[in-house]
Amino acid sequence: xxxxxxxxxxxxxxxxxTESMLNLGSTPEQRxxxxxxxxARTPADDLPSLESTSLDAGPQxxxxxxxxxxxxNEHWFGKTFNQRSGRWEDQPAFNTGNPRSTGYWHQWxxxxxxxxxxxxxxxxxxxxxLDHITPTTDLDTLVPTRFWPIEVFWRCPAPWMEGxxxxxxxxxxxxxxxxxxxxxxxxxxxxxxxPVRSAPDNARPDYLDNPxxxxxxxxxxxxxxxxxxxxxxxxxxxxxxPGQWRLPTFGPFVESRGPIVTVQPNEPDGGxxxxxxxxxx
Amino acid sequence: xxxxxxHETFEVVRKDFESVAREAFEPSDDEAFAVVExxxxxxMLTNGNVxxxxxxxxxxxxxxxxxLFPTQRELQIDGVTIVDDRGGETLLRRYIDWGxxxxxxxxxVSWRLPVTEDEYRRAPDS
Numbered sequence: 001x002x003x004x005x006x007x008x009x010x011x012x013x014x015x016x017x018t019e020s021m022l023n024l025g026s027t028p029e030q031r032x033x034x035x036x037x038x039x040a041r042t043p044a045d046d047l048p049s050l051e052s053t054s055l056d057a058g059p060q061x062x063x064x065x066x067x068x069x070x071x072x073n074e075h076w077f078g079k080t081f082n083q084r085s086g087r088w089e090d091q092p093a094f095n096t097g098n099p100r101s102t103g104y105w106h107q108w109x110x111x112x113x114x115x116x117x118x119x120x121x122x123x124x125x126x127x128x129x130l131d132h133i134t135p136t137t138d139l140d141t142l143v144p145t146r147f148w149p150i151e152v153f154w155r156c157p158a159p160w161m162e163g164x165x166x167x168x169x170x171x172x173x174x175x176x177x178x179x180x181x182x183x184x185x186x187x188x189x190x191x192x193x194x195p196v197r198s199a200p201d202n203a204r205p206d207y208l209d210n211p212x213x214x215x216x217x218x219x220x221x222x223x224x225x226x227x228x229x230x231x232x233x234x235x236x237x238x239x240x241x242p243g244q245w246r247l248p249t250f251g252p253f254v255e256s257r258g259p260i261v262t263v264q265p266n267e268p269d270g271g272x273x274x275x276x277x278x279x280x281x
Numbered sequence: 282x283x284x285x286x287x288h289e290t291f292e293v294v295r296k297d298f299e300s301v302a303r304e305a306f307e308p309s310d311d312e313a314f315a316v317v318e319x320x321x322x323x324x325m326l327t328n329g330n331v332x333x334x335x336x337x338x339x340x341x342x343x344x345x346x347x348x349l350f351p352t353q354r355e356l357q358i359d360g361v362t363i364v365d366d367r368g369g370e371t372l373l374r375r376y377i378d379w380g381x382x383x384x385x386x387x388x389x390v391s392w393r394l395p396v397t398e399d400e401y402r403r404a405p406d407s
Contacts, residue, residue, distance in 0.1 A: 006401060184392065192395075192398065192401055193395050193396060194397075194398065236375050239373065241371060242300075247346060248379050254395075
């Protein structure tokens with residue numbers, strides 16, 4: 001949701017704020033309260049994150065909480081706002097005769113809101129050391145046994161949407177949870193052929209070519225060849241004698257070339273600020 | 282003039298296609314390669330030197346096609362081959378619906394266009 005998303009992996013301002021929101025107050029009770037809201041299927045508009053004023057300087061057209069919520073509901077979840085009722089309505093049922101994508105995803109239909117919601121419910125449960133909540137669970141009896149930090153990444157493109165929750169517990173009992181949201185490509189999205197940005201993007205915080213220090217609280221580095229060169233596929237329509245042709249490749253062949261570079265993307269491109277972006281309700 | 286599927290040009294086209302594609306796409310039966318049905322009764326599409334053969338190939342995906350897992354799926358490959366006998370050597374141009382093959386195999390695309398920095402800057406903010 002950072003706008004351009006020129007890389008394949010992103011955290012960016014939105015998921016930085018989501019992480020901050022989940023750590024708000026640095027108490028498990030605060031996060032447990034958010035979990036209870038999610039389990040109660042509170043409308044996404046009423047969940048904390050996107051209203052954070054620290055996002056007001058975000059991508060063009062996303063400078064208000066309402067705009068950001070519209071983006072989430074319309075583009076991510078495929079909902080339509082009903083002016084008459086003043087409510088967001090779910091997308092129509094899938095129509096095989098006229099298939100329409102969910103939201104702004106390419107060639108994919110599904111319940112994105114439910115996937116994202118269940119992913120975050122599971123992630124918070126794991127982070128608090130709670131068994132998965134069922135409809136019979138008495139929420140008032142839940143007692144967190146730990147308070148692991150949660151990190152969120154968005155990976156794009158994928159053939160369909162998936163949420164992944166992974167965690168790691170260390171021998172001393174500390175640990176962390178990592179959420180991966182895998183989504184299809186979205187309308188108008190691209191990938192930069194080189195991870196290296198030029199001015200003015202290479203001056204945005206906290207972009208770095210060949211970063212060397214890792215003493216900041218947050219970090220995301222991409223390591224790749226400097227350049228990805230696309231070679232057109234073999235044209236099977238070229239005239240040739242009988243039997244002298246070959247099966248085509250699918251699209252261009254990518255040749256990654258040049259030196260291996262390490263880049264620390266700027267935050268609008270999906271990277272992170274050195275100390276993250278705070279959730280500011 | 283014989284119908285197109287009875288002409289020797291059809292055999293040239295059939296052998297040309299199968300010689301390359303058969304290993305990956307096994308014919309479903311002895312008549313897997315055929316002229317498109319609604320042209321069976323028509324005269325050849327030719328001016329005497331250049332002949333157009335619109336064909337279909339019903340097959341099963343059993344072998345190596347770009348390193349894909351052989352799905353064993355039955356599929357149909359559509360194509361048009363232009364046989365050019367104007368010179369001393371027969372030359373073929375093959376217009377084959379590989380997009381249809383890709384779709385039948387269930388391959389999808391990422392829908393994210395790789396672009397250069399300059400192209401990226403020219404695009405509107407999404």
